[in-house]
Amino acid sequence: MKTLNVALTTLVLLASTSAMAGTFTDYDTNKDGVISKSEAAASESLMKLFDELDANKDGELSKEEFNK
Numbered sequence: 751m752k753t754l755n756v757a758l759t760t761l762v763l764l765a766s767t768s769a770m771a772g773t774f775t776d777y778d779t780n781k782d783g784v785i786s787k788s789e790a791a792a793s794e795s796l797m798k799l800f801d802e803l804d805a806n807k808d809g810e811l812s813k814e815e816f817n818k
């Protein structure tokens with residue numbers, strides 16, 4: 751059981767590290783090249799910035815919009 755716990759902890763740490771890195775591909779979970787609002791919801795801080803970043807107001811973030 752101890753081994754399993756260590757493995758799970760490692761997974762959680764890895765997951766939170768990649769969330770914190772916050773790269774475009776991390777958020778674009780369905781890999782369609784844009785971040786939808788539901789994908790952005792994975793990050794509270796991204797969600798707060800979403801409307802600001804969505805320059806053309808189409809409800810999705812392109813890579814260009816995300817990198818601003």
Ligand SMILES: [Ca+2]
Nearest residue numbers: 778780782784
């Ligand atoms: Ca997407």
Ligand SMILES: [Ca+2]
Nearest residue numbers: 804806808810
């Ligand atoms: Ca947009």
